[in-house]
Amino acid sequence: MKDLKLLASMLLAVAVLLNVTNCQSRQDTKEAVKNSQVSFKKQEGVRFKQELESLNKTNKVPVQIPDNPRIVYATEQDVLELENGIVLFGWPSCPWFRNAITPLLEFAQEEKAAIYYLNIHDIRDLKEKDKDGKVITTKAGSPGYEAILAKFHDVLNPYTAVGIDSIKRISSPTVLFIEKGKGVHKVVSTVVSQTDPKIKLDSIQRKELKQRYRAYFLDEHII
Numbered sequence: 001m002k003d004l005k006l007l008a009s010m011l012l013a014v015a016v017l018l019n020v021t022n023c024q025s026r027q028d029t030k031e032a033v034k035n036s037q038v039s040f041k042k043q044e045g046v047r048f049k050q051e052l053e054s055l056n057k058t059n060k061v062p063v064q065i066p067d068n069p070r071i072v073y074a075t076e077q078d079v080l081e082l083e084n085g086i087v088l089f090g091w092p093s094c095p096w097f098r099n100a101i102t103p104l105l106e107f108a109q110e111e112k113a114a115i116y117y118l119n120i121h122d123i124r125d126l127k128e129k130d131k132d133g134k135v136i137t138t139k140a141g142s143p144g145y146e147a148i149l150a151k152f153h154d155v156l157n158p159y160t161a162v163g164i165d166s167i168k169r170i171s172s173p174t175v176l177f178i179e180k181g182k183g184v185h186k187v188v189s190t191v192v193s194q195t196d197p198k199i200k201l202d203s204i205q206r207k208e209l210k211q212r213y214r215a216y217f218l219d220e221h222i223i
Contacts, residue, residue, distance in 0.1 A: 029084065029179055029180065030179075030216075030217055032083075032084040033084045033085060033086060033113075033177060033178070033179055033216075034086075034111055034112060034113035034114065035084065035085050035086075035113065035114040036112045036113065036114070038072060038114040040068065040070060040071070040072065040114070041072075042068075044071060044072065044073050045067065045068050045069050045071060047073070048065060048069055048071045048073075048117070049065040049066075049067065049069065051092045052065050052092050052098065052101065053065055055092060055093055055098075059093060059095065059098060060095065060198040061095045061098040061099055061197070061198060061200055063098050063101055063102060064102075065101070065105070066105060066109075069105050069108075069115075070105065070108040070109060070112075070113065070114055070115055071088075071105075071114075071115050071117050072114050072115065072116050072117065073117055074087065074116040074117060074118045075118070075144070076118065076123065076142060076143075076144020076145060076147065076148060077144060078116065078118075079116065079118055079144075079148055080144070080147055080148060080151060082116060082178050082181075083178070083180065083181055084178060084179055084180065085114065085116050085177075085178050086108075086113055086114070086115050086116065086175060086176070086177055086178070087115075087116045087117075087118060087175070087176045087178060088104065088115050088116065088117045088118070088173060088174075088175050089118055089120045089170045089171075089172060089173065089174040089175075089176065090117075090119070090120065090172035090173035090174070091119050091120065091121035091172055092119075093121075094121075094172040094173070094197075095197035095198050096171075096172060096173060096189055096190060096197045097172050097173040099190050099194065099197055099200060099201050100173045100175075100189075100190050100209060101173075102206065103201070103206045103207075103209040103210040103213070104173075104175060104209075104210075104213060106206075106210060107210045107213040107214060111214070111217065115175075120145065120170055120172065121172075123141060123142040123144065123145040124141050124145060124169065124170065125137055125139055125140055125141030125145070125146070125169075126138045126139035127159060127161065127162050127167065127169075128161065128162065129162055129163075135162045135164065135167065145170075148170070149168050149169075149170070151183075152176065152182075152183040153168055154183070155176070155182075155183035155184070155185075155186055156168040156169070156170060156174075156183070156186070157169065157170075157171060157174075157186075157188055171188050171189065173188070173189070173190075174186055174187070174188050175187045175188075175213060177216045184216070185215070185216040187209075187212045187213055187215075190205070190209050191205050191208050191209050191212070193205060193208075
């Protein structure tokens with residue numbers, strides 16, 4: 001009987017140790033996703049600020065970008081090779097993107113996280129259905145964009161315009177969390193309560209959107 005109790009105690013101790021080890025490993029991975037040690041290039045911060053704020057007079061969603069946003073300009077290849085990180089897909093003139101950028105940059109600053117930014121405006125494909133209901137490509141996406149679609153196929157949203165779940169597309173904005181080379185969490189658009197992207201998010205909506213980004217670190221994977 002004593003031997004059985006000893007064995008049970010040993011098994012429990014091993015289970016606890018494994019659980020602690022797994023939790024620590026998971027936390028280490030999440031810290032790696034932040035890329036907190038990245039050196040930001042001043043010229044990229046200036047460029048991002050200029051690209052967004054230069055549209056304030058013509059866009060219905062004016063934005064103010066901090067002088068040193070935690071933004072890293074990325075290429076398609078950079079995204080494909082990123083082991084751990086947070087990627088922002090979109091483009092400056094998109095009103096949804098402009099509504100999302102302030103909460104995202106605040107989130108990045110609070111978490112000391114780097115945001116890898118890829119402008120997808122000119123690299124996406126265009127698809128539509130012909131008169132027979134067949135999906136046709138009217139504009140091919142760049143090879144890099146197509147590779148991103150293939151690599152993160154399981155986590156990305158369907159191309160809603162063609163109504164086929166297996167055909168994917170990256171919407172603006174999409175914030176993708178990459179962990180060990182795999183897409184594990186994403187935040188698309190802004191918040192459900194925003195129906196008109198030309199109306200700026202209010203303080204409550206901005207807080208809600210920031211919480212959607214933070215959900216990854218809280219293990220609340222809201223797709």
